[in-house]
Amino acid sequence: MGATVTITLPNGDKKDAPKGISVLEFVKQSIGAGLAKAAVFARVNGAEADLSRTLDDDAALQIFTAKNPEALEVTRHDAAHIVADAVQRLFPGTQVTIGPVIEEGFYYDFYREKDGKPAPFTPAELEQIEKKANEIIAADLPFTRSEVSADDAVKLFEKKGEKFKVEIVHDIVAKGAKTLTLYAHGDWVDFCLGPHGPSTAKVGVIKLLSSSGAYWRADHTKEQLQRIYGISFFDKKALEAWLKQREEASKRDHRRLGRELDLFHFHPFSPGAAFWTEKGTAIYQALSNWMRSLALNNGYVEIKTPLLYNKGLWEISGHWGKYKENMFLVEDSDTKEHDFSLKPMNCPSHHLFYGFKKHSYRDLPLRYHTQDVLHRNEAAGALGGLTRVRQFAQDDAHIYCREDQIPSEVAKFVGLLDRVYAAVGLTYRAKLSTRPPQRIGTDDLWDRAEAALKTALESLKLEYDLKPGDGAFYGPKIDFDVSDSIGRKWQLGTVQLDYNAPERFDLTYVGEDNKEHRPVVLHRAIYGSFERFIAILIEHFAGAFPAWLAPVQVTVICVADRQLEYAQKIRQQLVDKGYRVEVDDRGLSMQKKIAEAQVGKVPFTLVIGDREVENNQVAPRRYGGEDLKAMPFEQFLELFEKEAKLPPSH
RNA sequence: GCCGACGUAGCUCAGAUGGCAGAGCAACUGAUUCGUAAUCAGUAGGUCUCCGGUUCAAUUCCGGACGUCGGCUCCA
Incomplete structure (x- = not known):
């Protein structure tokens, strides 16, 4: 037994x-x-x-x-192996690198060259690969696991000519691994932690999505690799559902809605800088006004500083050495030298501003809020819609405080940010980035700074991801990420502690002891940038903004032209209260006008006929079709104002 | 900046092997004044992104520039 x-x-x-x-x-x-x-x-x-x-x-x-989401991740990893196998069957000599599962699907990076030059996969080749991959699925090849010594692994991949795999093996061995696990299906073998499914058939169906360039180890000085993105599902039906959902999501794309709702434009003469229509500007201004009120009601002062600076400032701040490539330099017409630059950030100008006066400890914390325009010379290939632009404005602020004030300042800020995001219904993910290997300041200082950020997050019961080593060289930070309609993550809010700038700018305050001390600076933003925040909001609301943000809050439509005078009176009463209201007096049918108001996603449409004129009423209809029935104008006003006023700023 | 795809009317998109450029919506004109999602008729709109090359002939083929899109990198 x-x-x-x-x-x-x-x-x-x-x-x-x-x-x-x-x-x-x-x-x-x-x-x-x-x-x-x-x-x-x-x-x-x-x-x-x-x-x-x-x-x-x-x-x-x-x-x-298959009922567990975790299983899909495993089979998508299987799928990455299968795609790599398919590529090597079709294009011998192509080397494999890595192929991880990502949030939506997987990718695999290959090294392929022709005549000494990188050879990207063409769309036709992708189709071939997809076909071959699905054939491998149909062949139902079992995945088998084996363990080998590091030496054997190196020999195996050297024999195959897989120099990237050899490099990875060496790295893993350097980290202390003695044995490596290999996974094979059919003749194809890769080393991999696993786990894998039982056989290729379990993967279901593979769809390749796109190919693009990537660099080995994400380093642009290293080899150019060819990345293939794909996704797999247990069955065709799930794949089709996903494709359909993707199509739906693309209807919410802010670039598409920006055109359809006439919010903004771009022109090749100023790539990466938006032209805001009157409608887009209305949204921009509503957000700007709201943020201004929030700042002023929460202990900030608003200041304005120049946009253009002599390079002397950037030499002090360190931008001239570290950030020059991203700055737009301006030639001084006298010296013919690029002695000036448009500001890419507000911080240096705020530090100068701080220095205009001698400050007492009683002044602190001192909070400067600014919505100035910034320019950054982003790489041409990086631009896209409103989420990545060259000209933008941050809802920026710098808080100058004593070190012991950091915890309460951070907590206040995160609380404010949470209220703003909650008011528009955005869910976010906080990321705490801690000390990087290259840094200034003592460990004791970092301990206290990181603890302050952590305490703030925990006192608000916020879940967060820890990013060890991701902080700036001058201090730790918390970033706040939000996803767009196609699942890409964007950083919006941020709070960063900075011990370096006060040194560089020799910022001081006079303490109780009558001696000079260094303040600490907090860089912080809630929207991040107006441009990116608006992009996210457009997608979040699918263009159907709440009344307080909507570019046109009310459209007034008459049944016949004889009610126009009354309609104008209604409009004027609302405009006098500061609302954005239009009367559609074009020679179209009423039905057509209502249809257009709906397509334009206007929150309220007021229909005016003889009955309404007679009884001093309006007949409101909400976006989406809900008919609120005729009611006295005063009653509508009460209902409307609840939704059309800026959210609270106290 | 790098890799790939793309660029036809204001917008969405057809189109031909290299031989006069097409639709819907929008715009404009006229008629229609209508009770909650699209009234009818007509008109106009194009250096087929730009610059070179090949050709009897280029929107189409080749090269370059610019821009857009998907990634890489970076960041708000």
């Missing part, structure tokens, strides 16, 4: 099985053939494992099938 092991299932059941049985065999014998067939991978004592893993000790076992 062989030894037995006791396996505990998620529901608490315990089952005995012969020691050394595979997970799959155990499931088949002790749970059921159906689950065995559906299984993709397992967790043994919480650790991910292949179904072929043997059970050598008592363990807790959990089986994952």
Whole structure:
């Protein structure tokens, strides 16, 4: 009799099985053939494992099938292997690098050259690869796992001529790994942590999405690689649903809605700088006014500083050395030298401003708010819509405070940011970035700075991701990310601690002890930039803004022209209160005008006929079609103002 | 900046192997004055992004520039 092991299932059941049985065999014998067939991978004592893993000790076992989202990640990793296999079958000599699962799908980076030059995959080749990959799925090749020594792994990949894999193996060995795991399906082998599904057939269906350039190790001085993006689903139906959803999401794209709703334009003569229409400007101004009120009501002062500066400033700030490539330089017409630059950030000008006066500890914290225009010379290939532009304005502020004031300042800021995002319904993800290897300041200082940020996040019960080593060289920071309609993440808000700038600019305050001390600076923004924030809001609301943000808040439509005079009176009363109202007096049918108001996503349409004129009423209709029925104008006003006023700023 | 795709009317898109350029919507004109999602008729609109080259002939083929899009990198 062989030894037995006791396996505990998620529901608490315990089952005995012969020691050394595979997970799959155990499931088949002790749970059921159906689950065995559906299984993709397992967790043994919480650790991910292949179904072929043997059970050598008592363990807790959990089986994952297509019903678990985790299983899709595993099969997408399978899919990456399959695509790499397909590429190497079709294009011998192509080298493989890495192929991770990403949020939506996976990618695989290849190195391929022709005549010494990088050879990108053409759309036709992608089709071939996709076809071949799905053939590999149909072939139902089992994935097999094996362990080899580091030496054998190096030999294996050297023999195959896979120099990138060899490099990765060396890296892993340098980190202390003794053995490596290999995964093979058919003749194709890659080394990989796993787990993988039982066979290629489990992957379902692979769809390749795009190809693009990427650099080995994300370093543009290294080899140019060819990246193929793809996604897989357990069945065609799920793939089709995903494609459809993607099409829906693209209808919310701010670039598309910006055109359809006539919010902004771009012109080749000023790439990366928006032309805002009167409608786009209305949104911009509403956000600007709201942020101004929020700032002024929360202890900030608003200041304005120049846009153009002599390079002397950038030499002090360090931008001339580290950021010059991103700055627009301006030639002085006398000296013919590029002695001036448009400001890419507000901080240096605020530091100069701080220095205009001698400050007492009683002045602190001192909070300067600014909405000035900034210019950054972004790489041409990086521009896109409103999310990445060359000219923009931040809802910027710099807080000058004593070190002991940092925790409360950070907490106040994060609280304010949370209120702003909540008011527009945005959900965000906070990221705390801590000390990088290259940094200034003592460890003690960093300990305190990081603790201050952490405390603020925890006091607000905010979940956050920790990004060790991602902070700026002068201090740690918290970034706030929001996703756009196609799932790309954008940084909006940020708060950064800065111990460096006060040194560089020799900023001081006089303390209680009558001696000079260094303040600390907090850089912070909530919207991030108006441009990017508006882009995110357009997508978030799919263009149907709440009344307070909508470019046109009310459209007044008459049943016949004889009611126009009354309609104008209604409009005037609303305009006098500061609202954005239009009367559609074009010679179109009423139905057509209503249709256009809906297409324009105007929050309220007021229909005026003889009955309304007679009774001093309006007949409001909401965007989307809800008919509120005729009511006295005063009653509408009350209802409307609740939604059309800026959100609270206290 | 790098890799790839793309650039036809204000917008969305057709089009031909290299031989007079097409639709819908929008615009304009006229008629229509209508009770909650699109009234009818007509008119106008184009150096087919730009600059070179090949050709009897280029919007179409080739090269370059600019821009847009998807990535890389960076960041708000």
